[in-house]
Amino acid sequence: MPKVEIAAVPRRKGSGYPAPHDQPCSERIRQRLGEAGGLVDFGVNLMQLPPGGWSSQRHWHSHEDEFVYVLAGELVLIEDGGESILRAGDCAAFAKGTGNGHHLVNRSVTTATYLEVGSRSPDDVTTCSDVDMMSSNADGRFLHTDGTPYPER
Numbered sequence: 113m114p115k116v117e118i119a120a121v122p123r124r125k126g127s128g129y130p131a132p133h134d135q136p137c138s139e140r141i142r143q144r145l146g147e148a149g150g151l152v153d154f155g156v157n158l159m160q161l162p163p164g165g166w167s168s169q170r171h172w173h174s175h176e177d178e179f180v181y182v183l184a185g186e187l188v189l190i191e192d193g194g195e196s197i198l199r200a201g202d203c204a205a206f207a208k209g210t211g212n213g214h215h216l217v218n219r220s221v222t223t224a225t226y227l228e229v230g231s232r233s234p235d236d237v238t239t240c241s242d243v244d245m246m247s248s249n250a251d252g253r254f255l256h257t258d259g260t261p262y263p264e265r
Contacts, residue, residue: 159226
């Protein structure tokens, strides 16, 4: 059946980033709705970001487009060009390969909820803009920008 029972989709807290880069994202909650529905060409995640939380490290994708749609609350979109407020009903789109590092930060006093949609290119490399970190979809490992790996968790 195509209907996804959201309550049955596992809630994953935190991120897979190596320490100390995982700390700003440690309280975020992700539910992989697209995966639960059997989608393979793109992902759809239901995200909850509590006050003070970050969606991710500021990053950009080499081969993946990314889209976010805010369902509830208020978030600050931080990208190379500055900051923008996103509220319920607002969205943002990030084209692959632009080098425009971006992430969302919850500076409000309530939890924000948003959808995160992205393609799943096996060729994608995610590059972090503010920290010495990148990762490849091919193997999921986190590397320093010189190619040396972070310790495995």
